[in-house]
Amino acid sequence: MVNSWTPRPDGSGFDLRPGASQWACENAAIGELHRFLSARFGPPEPRAGHDAPLTEVIRKVRSGEADAGQLAQLAEALAEAPNAAEAPAAHGALQVLLDGIQTAKQRDVIAALSEAVRNPAATENEFQRILGESWWMFGGKYIEKAKRRSLTALTQVAVPLIRADGALHVVELKRACVPDLVVKHREFFVVGPEVNKAVGQTLNYLREFDEQRDVIKNRLGIECRRAFATVVIGHPAHVPDAAARDQVAETLRTYNAHLSRVEVITYADLIQGAEKALELAPSEPG
Known part of the structure; x- marks a missing residue:
C-alpha cells in the first residue's frame, strides 16, 4: 500500500492531513510492480557497514566474515520481526546466526593460538589452555574429548580424544619455540633431539595404555588398545637457520613415514589445517 502527500509550500515537510492519495496492490501484482520498477530504475545500490542489506549480512555470517556488530544486527532483526517465533525455523536464519557465532569463536581460538605460538616463552600449559576445549582443530574424525586426562596412575595426556570408532587418540602438546626442530646430518636434515624425546615419551604412554587396556576399558569405557597419538611441537618461525627452516615440512x-602409531606435526600445520577447514566449510545450507 502506497500513500502520497503534497509538499508544503515553505518546504518544511508534507501536508499529512487525511485525504491523501492512496494506491495498493497484492499477490501477483506485487511481483509485476517489482519488475516494472526494477526495469525503470534499476536495482537499489547496496549499502555498506551496519546498514548493509540482510542478505549481505547473512552472506558474511555464512562465510565467517561477519564482525560482532553485524552478528548483533542480525540477532536484533530476528528478535524484532513480527513472526520472530516462526521465521527462524522456516528460513534457517537462527541456524545461520548460530553458525556465524561458532565460526567467529573458532577464528578467535585460531588467533589466540597463533599469538601464543609467536611468543618464544610460551609453555605447554598455555597451549593446553587454548586447545583444551577446542579439539575440533585436530580434525573431524574425532567425536568427543575424553572427560579425564589421567587414564592411568602414571600418565596425564594433554588432549585425549575419542575417534568415531570409539578408540583413543592422544594429542601431546610441546613447546612451539624449538630452534633445533630439524638439524643438518651429513647431506640431509633429520629431526632434532626434542622431537625424538617427545615421540619416545608418547610411545611410552601408548605402551602403558596397551598393557592396562582392560582396566581402562572397564573403568572409563575407553578403548585404548592400539591407540594412536599426535605430537604437536615446534614452529618453523622459531628455527633460526633459513636452510633448516625450509626443510621442516619435508623432514x-x-x-x-617410518612411524606407525604416532604422527608429528608443527603448530604451523595445526593452524593451517584449522584455517583450511573453516574455508572449506559449506557456505550454504546443504
Whole structure:
C-alpha cells in the first residue's frame, strides 16, 4: 500500500492531513510492480557497514566474515520481526546466526593460538589452555574429548580424544619455540633431539595404555588398545637457520613415514589445517 502527500509550500515537510492519495496492490501484482520498477530504475545500490542489506549480512555470517556488530544486527532483526517465533525455523536464519557465532569463536581460538605460538616463552600449559576445549582443530574424525586426562596412575595426556570408532587418540602438546626442530646430518636434515624425546615419551604412554587396556576399558569405557597419538611441537618461525627452516615440512614427512602409531606435526600445520577447514566449510545450507 502506497500513500502520497503534497509538499508544503515553505518546504518544511508534507501536508499529512487525511485525504491523501492512496494506491495498493497484492499477490501477483506485487511481483509485476517489482519488475516494472526494477526495469525503470534499476536495482537499489547496496549499502555498506551496519546498514548493509540482510542478505549481505547473512552472506558474511555464512562465510565467517561477519564482525560482532553485524552478528548483533542480525540477532536484533530476528528478535524484532513480527513472526520472530516462526521465521527462524522456516528460513534457517537462527541456524545461520548460530553458525556465524561458532565460526567467529573458532577464528578467535585460531588467533589466540597463533599469538601464543609467536611468543618464544610460551609453555605447554598455555597451549593446553587454548586447545583444551577446542579439539575440533585436530580434525573431524574425532567425536568427543575424553572427560579425564589421567587414564592411568602414571600418565596425564594433554588432549585425549575419542575417534568415531570409539578408540583413543592422544594429542601431546610441546613447546612451539624449538630452534633445533630439524638439524643438518651429513647431506640431509633429520629431526632434532626434542622431537625424538617427545615421540619416545608418547610411545611410552601408548605402551602403558596397551598393557592396562582392560582396566581402562572397564573403568572409563575407553578403548585404548592400539591407540594412536599426535605430537604437536615446534614452529618453523622459531628455527633460526633459513636452510633448516625450509626443510621442516619435508623432514617431518620423512620421519612420519617410518612411524606407525604416532604422527608429528608443527603448530604451523595445526593452524593451517584449522584455517583450511573453516574455508572449506559449506557456505550454504546443504
